[in-house]
Amino acid sequence: MTLATALPGETVQITMNPVTEPFWEAAKDKRLVAPQCSQCGTFRLPPTPYCPECQSTEVTWTELSGEAEVYSFAVVHGFPGLPDVTLVPVVVDLPDAPGARLISNIIDIDPDDVTIGMKLRVDFHPITDGWMLPVFRAASN
Template identity: 40%
Template sequence: MVEPLLPPANEDSKPFWEALKDHRLVLQTCSKCGAVRHYPRPVCPQCHAMEADWVEASGRGKVHSWTVSHYAFHPSFKEQLPLLLGIIDLDEGVRLNCRLRDVAADQIAMGMAVEIGFEDIDDDVTVPVARPAS
């Protein structure tokens, strides 16, 4: 059996991954200037402050771009091909990379409204996924 490829968590991203386990999407926000940032990182790209808070995201957004992958870049994805991968413009103004679910490739469109859901990979890891908004 091939072990699944799991995302790495570090000191900066741990609150993001912990919230996903509770089926919540949180985003890092600069404590000084209020800028929302994703991916999680130690320094605000706007004002260079190192203090951050975490805020719950709306879970809504629009498809910015997408691709259909027919190649398993890791053996654990071979049985899941083809993979629909999207870049989502969240309502909070940042982009999230995730899989697109419950939609056929020929039904995806730029600007399509989506809602962020959650998939439990195992007991310790949950990942965000995007589904067409209802």
């Protein structure tokens, strides 16, 4: 059995701008956050400079519990230059940020055990330049 993993940290680089910086700074502290419109309360991931509902530029960064649920996933056997890597890219629903979805990876699980609706918990994987990448693991029962 081959367990799903994240890409080796040194192969992952992020690009940051003022709109996304609070997300990455929180991840560096092992916290998962989502931008929430200060005017209408809409959550938005990925972060955008304005609210898609009311177009406000005012935002509050809300700390989330780290709980998630599989909305969609794929299984990738091999990656360019890393033929033995098995990845499970996932789109997750975040119950404490209604309407927001995050794209990430599920790690340390047999890909055959991943199902739509599966409960997950956030974890953080070190990547280049001291940053942390939010990834997910199956939630403990």
